[in-house]
Amino acid sequence: MLQVNDIFVAYGGTPALHGVSFEVPAGQIVSIVGSNGAGKSTILRAISGMLKPTRGVIEFLGEPIQRFPAFRIVQRGIAHVPEGRRLFSKLSVFENLLVGAYTKKSPTFRQKTLEQIFSIFPRLKERQSQRAGTLSGGEQQMLAIGRALMSEPKLLMLDEPSLGIMPVLVDRLFDVIKEINQSGITVLLVEQNVQRSLEIAHRAYVLQTGEIVLRGTGQELLASEQVRGAYLGL
Amino acid sequence: MLDGTIIAQTLLSGVLIGFIYALVAVGLTLIYGVMDIVNFAHGEFLMLSMYVVFWLYALAGLDPMVSLPISVAVMFVVGVVTHKLVVRPVLRAPMSAQIFVTFGLMVFMRNGAQFLWSPNYRLIQTPLVAGRLELFGLFVGKPQLVAALGALITTGLVFWFLKRTETGRTLQAVAEDQDAAALMGINPDRTFMLAWGIGAACVGVAGALLANYYYIFPTVGNTFVLMAFVAVALGGFGSVPGALLAGVIIGVVEVLTGLFISPAFKNITAYVLYMVVVLVRPRGLLGEW
Numbered sequence: 318m319l320q321v322n323d324i325f326v327a328y329g330g331t332p333a334l335h336g337v338s339f340e341v342p343a344g345q346i347v348s349i350v351g352s353n354g355a356g357k358s359t360i361l362r363a364i365s366g367m368l369k370p371t372r373g374v375i376e377f378l379g380e381p382i383q384r385f386p387a388f389r390i391v392q393r394g395i396a397h398v399p400e401g402r403r404l405f406s407k408l409s410v411f412e413n414l415l416v417g418a419y420t421k422k423s424p425t426f427r428q429k430t431l432e433q434i435f436s437i438f439p440r441l442k443e444r445q446s447q448r449a450g451t452l453s454g455g456e457q458q459m460l461a462i463g464r465a466l467m468s469e470p471k472l473l474m475l476d477e478p479s480l481g482i483m484p485v486l487v488d489r490l491f492d493v494i495k496e497i498n499q500s501g502i503t504v505l506l507v508e509q510n511v512q513r514s515l516e517i518a519h520r521a522y523v524l525q526t527g528e529i530v531l532r533g534t535g536q537e538l539l540a541s542e543q544v545r546g547a548y549l550g551l
Numbered sequence: 552m553l554d555g556t557i558i559a560q561t562l563l564s565g566v567l568i569g570f571i572y573a574l575v576a577v578g579l580t581l582i583y584g585v586m587d588i589v590n591f592a593h594g595e596f597l598m599l600s601m602y603v604v605f606w607l608y609a610l611a612g613l614d615p616m617v618s619l620p621i622s623v624a625v626m627f628v629v630g631v632v633t634h635k636l637v638v639r640p641v642l643r644a645p646m647s648a649q650i651f652v653t654f655g656l657m658v659f660m661r662n663g664a665q666f667l668w669s670p671n672y673r674l675i676q677t678p679l680v681a682g683r684l685e686l687f688g689l690f691v692g693k694p695q696l697v698a699a700l701g702a703l704i705t706t707g708l709v710f711w712f713l714k715r716t717e718t719g720r721t722l723q724a725v726a727e728d729q730d731a732a733a734l735m736g737i738n739p740d741r742t743f744m745l746a747w748g749i750g751a752a753c754v755g756v757a758g759a760l761l762a763n764y765y766y767i768f769p770t771v772g773n774t775f776v777l778m779a780f781v782a783v784a785l786g787g788f789g790s791v792p793g794a795l796l797a798g799v800i801i802g803v804v805e806v807l808t809g810l811f812i813s814p815a816f817k818n819i820t821a822y823v824l825y826m827v828v829v830l831v832r833p834r835g836l837l838g839e840w
């Protein structure tokens with residue numbers, strides 16, 4: 318579904334990704350793990366068009382998208398839940414969801430999708446008229462995911478969804494990610510919570526200072542000496 | 552001796568002119584709110600719309616009230632073109648370039664108007680809306696009343712549009728976080744164009760309403776836009792209700808100063824008010840941040 322081929326990305330003159338390649342097959346959960354500053358967010362930003370790679374190709378459903386502006390990439394079916402959530406804090410929960418459906422104008426589609434999202438996240442329904450800025454960290458993350466789902470994505474990219482969430486909610490969050498995947502949406506997950514994200518991943522990559530150093534199934538990486546030593550502290 | 556009627560009369564005229572300041576300020580605050588750029592040519596947009604109405608009157612015999620929609624349409628286009636040709640090219644340039652580009656546009660438009668239309672004062676001699684009427688024992692010029700009501704209604708419409716329509720929500724989203732908005736599929740550049748179009752259309756309304764009774768000359772925008780700048784800061788950058796409230800406060804302060812101190816100090820008290828606000832409550836009366 319998504320094929321990233323030898324991309325290079327730099328901030329100003331400072332390179333952040335040096336020749337990253339990986340793929341995300343349709344229907345799977347793919348995790349990219351790595352420590353802070355490895356370049357995980359940069360990868361997602363390059364895919365969603367917030368940053369332009371200086372070299373390399375990003376192919377989505379057979380079409381090169383690395384030159385598209387961000388707003389066109391959403392139309393193609395990629396939704397990016399960015400680091401820090403980036404909600405519209407002055408808009409209500411409901412309005413945030415409507416903005417998420419910007420590319421889908423049909424009222425019946427919106428109604429149906431809203432109901433699905435409210436059934437996954439009942440809290441959002443209760444708080445729909447509240448300003449997004451007043452939600453708790455966990456609720457904000459739910460809203461950020463819900464807002465992304467409103468665009469009916471084929472590929473959902475999540476940047477550190479467990480960050481800033483109460484530990485008791487983290488289990489629930491990973492269950493939700495699995496549910497979303499089982500409903501037919503492909504997921505690309507970037508996490509510092511290495512254990513949990515490898516557990517749910519069909520396929521996973523380890524990123525180190527802008528390069529992919531290890532790849533395999535989630536189970537293989539969980540079992541690998543390198544991952545256990547460097548990321549799981551075992 | 553100052554009696555109650557004179558004070559009431561003065562307050563009324565302050566409120567009426569305040570609505571006009573508010574509408575001019577709404578245009579400014581919208582452009583600023585969505586793209587963090589101050590339109591220093593806003594007063595010249597107002598001037599241009601007054602000349603549009605004047606020439607439609609002088610050459611085609613159209614009354615300002617008939618020309619109003621034309622003025623709105625022309626100014627919308629002027630706003631969009633300003634974004635495309637003047638602002639967009641410097642968006643990635645340093646802050647100073649962004650300030651100077653609208654400043655340069657102001658100088659260009661003002662000199663252009665003097666060159667093309669001379670510095671003469673013009674007046675629409677026989678507008679349809681003329682004369683005055685009595686309201687609760689106070690006298691009000693009809694053009695002033697119509698202008699104030701028109702400005703109030705337009706301000707309300709802009710507010711409704713921002714809060715209650717899909718496109719308005721889009722503007723709010725881009726105003727808060729343009730990258731996040733792009734991730735939702737919104738084209739930020741089109742939204743910027745729209746903000747410029749609507750911001751300029753606001754003065755298109757104000758200009759047509761003012762043309763009913765105000766002199767028209769190349770620097771006519773000055774008076775209004777200076778008060779509108781104060782209203783934007785006083786009301787809170789980016790806030791439409793703030794601009795409305797602040798516009799009225801400034802209008803009232805202005806006329807009371809004229810009455811109790813001296814007309815020569817009218818502008819100064821508005822600035823003093825502004826300085827106090829900046830020092831005491833820098834985000835303005837209804838500002839968000």
Ligand SMILES: Nc1ncnc2c1ncn2[C@@H]1O[C@H](COP(=O)(O)OP(=O)(O)O)[C@@H](O)[C@H]1O
Pocket residue numbers: 328331333351352353354355356357358359360
């Ligand atoms: N906006 C930015 N400007 C400059 N450098 C950045 C920016 N964002 C990230 N970087 C740098 O790029 C590298 C990768 O960052 P990032 O992709 O955010 O890592 P991760 O998400 O894995 O923590 C880091 O060295 C970081 O300092």
Ligand SMILES: [Mg+2]
Pocket residue numbers: 357358359400476477
């Ligand atoms: Mg990151």
